[in-house]
Amino acid sequence: MGDSLDPSPFDRLGRALRPDWSRTPAARRAVAAALVILAAIAAWRGDPRADYAEVVVTVRDLSPGTELTAADVRMEARSVPTVPEGARRDVDAIVGTTLAGPARRGEVLTDVRLLGPRLADSAAGPDARIVPIPLADAALTDLVRPGDVVDVVAAPADGTAEARLVATDGVVVLVSAKETGVGARGGGRVVLVALPAAAAKTVAGIALVQAVTLTLH
Numbered sequence: 001m002g003d004s005l006d007p008s009p010f011d012r013l014g015r016a017l018r019p020d021w022s023r024t025p026a027a028r029r030a031v032a033a034a035l036v037i038l039a040a041i042a043a044w045r046g047d048p049r050a051d052y053a054e055v056v057v058t059v060r061d062l063s064p065g066t067e068l069t070a071a072d073v074r075m076e077a078r079s080v081p082t083v084p085e086g087a088r089r090d091v092d093a094i095v096g097t098t099l100a101g102p103a104r105r106g107e108v109l110t111d112v113r114l115l116g117p118r119l120a121d122s123a124a125g126p127d128a129r130i131v132p133i134p135l136a137d138a139a140l141t142d143l144v145r146p147g148d149v150v151d152v153v154a155a156p157a158d159g160t161a162e163a164r165l166v167a168t169d170g171v172v173v174l175v176s177a178k179e180t181g182v183g184a185r186g187g188g189r190v191v192l193v194a195l196p197a198a199a200a201k202t203v204a205g206i207a208l209v210q211a212v213t214l215t216l217h
Helices: 009-017 025-045 117-124 138-143 197-209
Strands: 052-058 073-079 128-133 149-154 164-175 191-196 212-216
Touching (some): 197 212
Antiparallel strands (some): 052 073, 128 191, 149 164, 164 191
């Protein structure tokens, strides 16, 4: 229906306050187009929560060799572009695993930060293995750090021959924590070194019967 022949005072006031340009068909089309654009933008953005992912992060600074408990980690939402590949997304799956290197509070835990096949692969290539090495020199155990590149040297069994180079370019992934009391070589501590499978097997066998040490690159 058209405008009332006898508009009320409120109708007359509304017409007086409404700008003249808003009464034209072009203005109405412009407003409709703007609404369509706003609706498209809202649909394109979607749920802002979809841009975040729940990942496992540390709740405090942690030392290498820490056996993780539920008190050491928590789930936290992080922006998807900032989440590293291999980020852990389940607290229960990492409780009881061992941290390969130091971690800062709030750090996202990934598969290569925990002892396991992926850590060995990332350190020493496909089909790598992690071998525990008890060092003849306990002082050296205090000096090596995760990430150090080392060669493995075996001492002569009879004390007459020269020391023998057993493996090269190993990567230290963990140094066991200090223990109280006196143990065997190295005070009972070991250094975990990632090596190619064949070299790891050789080193493991030699370490059972000979004293071994490391040289650092």
